[in-house]
Amino acid sequence: MGRxxxxxxxxxxxxASPRPLGILRIALAALCLVRLIPLRDSVLAxxxxxxxxxxxxxxxTVPAILPHLGDLAHLLSSFGVAPNETVWLVLGLQVAALVGxxxxxxxxxxxxxxxxxxxxxxxAGGGLVYGMDVFVHIGLFYLVLMPCGDAFSxxxxxxxxxxxxxxxxxxxxxxxxxxxxxxxxxxGFEKAAGPTxxxxxxxxxxxxxxxxxxxxxxxxxxxxxxxxxxxxxxxLTEVGxxxxxxxxxxRGAWLAATLGMHLFIGAFLGMWxxxxxxxxxxxxxxxxxxxxxxxxxxxxxxxxxxAAAQRRRSVPAPVLGLPAA
Amino acid sequence: xKRIVFGLAAALHFFLILLVVSHAxxxxxxxxxxxxxxxxxxxxxxxxxxxxxxxxxxxxxTGDLVVRGVLVDASGARRPWSFSPANREMQVRLYSMxxxxxxxxxxxxxxxxxxxxxxxxxxxxxxxxEISVAQNDVPTMAEYRKGRRIEERPFYATSFDLH
Numbered sequence: 275m276g277r278x279x280x281x282x283x284x285x286x287x288x289x290a291s292p293r294p295l296g297i298l299r300i301a302l303a304a305l306c307l308v309r310l311i312p313l314r315d316s317v318l319a320x321x322x323x324x325x326x327x328x329x330x331x332x333x334x335t336v337p338a339i340l341p342h343l344g345d346l347a348h349l350l351s352s353f354g355v356a357p358n359e360t361v362w363l364v365l366g367l368q369v370a371a372l373v374g375x376x377x378x379x380x381x382x383x384x385x386x387x388x389x390x391x392x393x394x395x396x397x398a399g400g401g402l403v404y405g406m407d408v409f410v411h412i413g414l415f416y417l418v419l420m421p422c423g424d425a426f427s428x429x430x431x432x433x434x435x436x437x438x439x440x441x442x443x444x445x446x447x448x449x450x451x452x453x454x455x456x457x458x459x460x461x462g463f464e465k466a467a468g469p470t471x472x473x474x475x476x477x478x479x480x481x482x483x484x485x486x487x488x489x490x491x492x493x494x495x496x497x498x499x500x501x502x503x504x505x506x507x508x509x510l511t512e513v514g515x516x517x518x519x520x521x522x523x524x525r526g527a528w529l530a531a532t533l534g535m536h537l538f539i540g541a542f543l544g545m546w547x548x549x550x551x552x553x554x555x556x557x558x559x560x561x562x563x564x565x566x567x568x569x570x571x572x573x574x575x576x577x578x579x580x581a582a583a584q585r586r587r588s589v590p591a592p593v594l595g596l597p598a599a
Numbered sequence: 600x601k602r603i604v605f606g607l608a609a610a611l612h613f614f615l616i617l618l619v620v621s622h623a624x625x626x627x628x629x630x631x632x633x634x635x636x637x638x639x640x641x642x643x644x645x646x647x648x649x650x651x652x653x654x655x656x657x658x659x660x661t662g663d664l665v666v667r668g669v670l671v672d673a674s675g676a677r678r679p680w681s682f683s684p685a686n687r688e689m690q691v692r693l694y695s696m697x698x699x700x701x702x703x704x705x706x707x708x709x710x711x712x713x714x715x716x717x718x719x720x721x722x723x724x725x726x727x728x729e730i731s732v733a734q735n736d737v738p739t740m741a742e743y744r745k746g747r748r749i750e751e752r753p754f755y756a757t758s759f760d761l762h
Binding site for chain 2: 471480
């Protein structure tokens with residue numbers, strides 16, 4: 275095997291701690307539960323048979339081989355369960371699976387259950403699905419692959435799982451890292467293909483659209499340099515993510531810039547749930563490396579700081595009236 | 600052996616992602632010999648959402664759509680109807696729905712019919728629903744400085760009768 279493939283394999287399959295995956299599992303399950311709170315009065319409007327987009331339409335958008343909530347409702351109707359009741363039943367199962375996942379009880383099984391039930395909701399939700407749902411679903415997909423119950427879980431407490439480093443923990447987190455890099459790079463190139471992210475119009479429009487408008491930022495029209503430079507920064511952050519996130523020298527700054535971009539989306543476009551899931555996935559994927567980089571940096575500075583302190587200690591304190599030697 | 604299987608699965612996973620984000624998926628769908636690969640990519644995308652186009656707000660930010668309805672009862676009385684989102688989260692989802700509605704002309708009638716049925720279910724006395732969709736046209740920064748403001752432009756209109 276050549277040098278690059280063998281180095282790549284060693285990097286890709288290096289054993290890693292399951293602790294970041296345990297934290298990701300808890301945070302993602304919590305977010306999945308939190309996202310249901312603002313939707314509690316709109317459950318049937320989103321996923322019901324006669325919601326904003328009816329099952330007759332959403333069924334046609336799902337491949338025949340995949341199940342749809344309507345199929346399940348049809349099956350349960352022979353037991354006297356009404357379609358609306360099927361929606362609530364599946365939602366109840368989803369909540370139970372997410373609570374179990376959060377606690378780390380039979381983590382992989384419940385991650386698979388939460389993922390499968392989410393497939394039903396994505397299909398029935400049809401047009402009302404947006405980026406937040408997409409990334410929550412991708413997150414659940416990775417939790418199914420990850421040994422996410424190997425840390426901070428009831429599975430560990432019960433002795434079913436061992437909180438020790440594993441190849442699976444390393445490989446699956448690498449997969450999440452590569453997935454995020456592909457997401458940002460492709461998103462950056464898609465944006466760069468048009469003129470609006472270069473001339474500031476995209477930033478201007480997104481802050482002015484009535485649906486996203488949180489604050490009156492119309493003053494930006496008088497200072498076009500701000501939206502223009504902001505658009506360039508978004509392009510740089512997204513396209514550059516593919517390279518900069520892998521280097522120890524740049525990944526801390528790039529992760530900070532990416533998190534900043536999502537905080538901007540939360541604050542100025544009011545899309546806090548979308549911002550939260552992106553921040554969570556980024557921290558789950560690259561947070562441990564950045565923390566390790568920061569710890570290394572602190573260690574590297576410590577000898578210099580110690581030496582400086584020793585130098586200070588070696589200088590006798592000035593005695594009143596007598597200058598130090 | 601286990602490592603090889605996982606390695607191959609991971610390679611296939613990223614191959615399917617690259618197929619979509621590089622736009623190669625669109626190119627292979629027209630080639631008869633590769634239609635199976637395109638179908639597998641679509642199925643994997645629907646199931647996992649991992650391989651899809653991630654171009655949010657790209658290449659441009661389009662104007663949001665405003666959906667309105669007019670309900671007409673048997674006596675001919677008319678009153679306005681709208682989605683009335685319960686909160687910010689539903690507002691974002693309805694924006695997304697309007698975006699899906701506008702993607703293809705074939706979708707528009709289906710979505711509008713769905714909204715009309717919902718309006719009729721909520722208001723059983725209604726015999727006719729008129730749906731109109733307008734798009735917010737946001738001026739450029741230069742136009743804004745000259746005094747132009749956001750304007751609604753008609754985008755789509757239809758009506759449905761109970762009988």
